[in-house]
Amino acid sequence: MTTGSGAAAGRMGSLVWLPFQGLLLVGAGLLVTGPAAAWWPLSAEDGVSTWFAGRRGGTASAVTEWLTFLASTESVIGVTLVCVVALIVLPRAPRWAEALFLVGSVAAQSALFLLVTACVDRPRPDVPRLDAAPPTSSFPSGHAGASLALYGGLAVLVVNRLRGPWRYAAAGLLLAVPPAVAVSRLYRGMHHPSDVVGGLANGAGVLLVMAHALLSPPRRPCPDRAGRARGGVRGRAPGGAGAARPAGAARPAESGSRPGRLLGPGARGVRAAHGRRVGGDVGPVAGRRAGPVAGDGTPSGDGPPTTRRPDGAAGRGGTPGRRRGA
Numbered sequence: 001m002t003t004g005s006g007a008a009a010g011r012m013g014s015l016v017w018l019p020f021q022g023l024l025l026v027g028a029g030l031l032v033t034g035p036a037a038a039w040w041p042l043s044a045e046d047g048v049s050t051w052f053a054g055r056r057g058g059t060a061s062a063v064t065e066w067l068t069f070l071a072s073t074e075s076v077i078g079v080t081l082v083c084v085v086a087l088i089v090l091p092r093a094p095r096w097a098e099a100l101f102l103v104g105s106v107a108a109q110s111a112l113f114l115l116v117t118a119c120v121d122r123p124r125p126d127v128p129r130l131d132a133a134p135p136t137s138s139f140p141s142g143h144a145g146a147s148l149a150l151y152g153g154l155a156v157l158v159v160n161r162l163r164g165p166w167r168y169a170a171a172g173l174l175l176a177v178p179p180a181v182a183v184s185r186l187y188r189g190m191h192h193p194s195d196v197v198g199g200l201a202n203g204a205g206v207l208l209v210m211a212h213a214l215l216s217p218p219r220r221p222c223p224d225r226a227g228r229a230r231g232g233v234r235g236r237a238p239g240g241a242g243a244a245r246p247a248g249a250a251r252p253a254e255s256g257s258r259p260g261r262l263l264g265p266g267a268r269g270v271r272a273a274h275g276r277r278v279g280g281d282v283g284p285v286a287g288r289r290a291g292p293v294a295g296d297g298t299p300s301g302d303g304p305p306t307t308r309r310p311d312g313a314a315g316r317g318g319t320p321g322r323r324r325g326a
Contacts, residue, residue, distance in 0.1 A: 014213045021205045022112045025198060029120030029139045032194050045192045049125035052187045061130065064184035068131065071147035071181045080106050080150060087157075098161060101214040102153045109149035109206045113142045116202070122195070130188040140198030141182065141191045148178040148203030156211060178203065 036042055069075055084103050087095040117137040124138045136142065155174040158167050182196035191199075 011213050017209050022115045025116045026119045033122045048193050049127045053127040064187045067181050067184040071143040076146045076150050097214050098157050101210050105149045105153045105206050105210045109145050109203050125189050127189040139195045141185055141196040144182040144196045144199030145202040147181040151177040152207050
């Protein structure tokens, strides 16, 4: 498996957290309807429902009805389909990951909602209700969870995939819908406060998991690790001192290091311009100009050093003492 496919598989593996989230919500619902029902603040939830029921009015009722419609099953399905089609058709390249993120978030939230309501049986608040009560349990709120999965998912896409300062204003408006829907469900007598909190937690958890699985950027491997994975070649730029070199290859001689004996045995060494010994014995000091060459090859006067090879030829940098064939 390649590095890219392995990272993608690791991100998709985060989807296994969704069943655990459902189990946590089931446990929270059983706790709310069981031993924790007499604890504060759960013991004060009936008073909250009564307070909202006593303050209903014409304008507030109309606004909450519209907000409830935004989070209804029909609206959520319709808005999701329109946005998915737009993500696939409108861009130059189809946004498959974003479309799958949006539809997957809405579908996963709905599946977890049905799982929890099948395990937790909680009655609706004992106040006059403005909507028809669905057959599901009061915990958690399906409207609150669906609104966060849809409109919160759209806010994530707006911030991460669009450009311009207006995207933050648009994301803020989208994120304001779920809490407004939660308050409207309390106002209309359809849920307890802990029900809408559970619904918002359900939608938020699904968004986090789906965003990590489908929208998180892939991790780029370290150059050194990638080089070793391709056969031991170090991941450096070609050319220069940092050029790629196969593993185990000998290092080239660096500038300023001592080379081996370049002259034959018995020859007189020279001192290089940097002052380090190159050959065998130390010869005349470098930097002196060449003068007349004696018969034995020893320079006289200033000049670069010369050495006499066994065959009579002058050493490197010197004046020929005795030419071959003369």
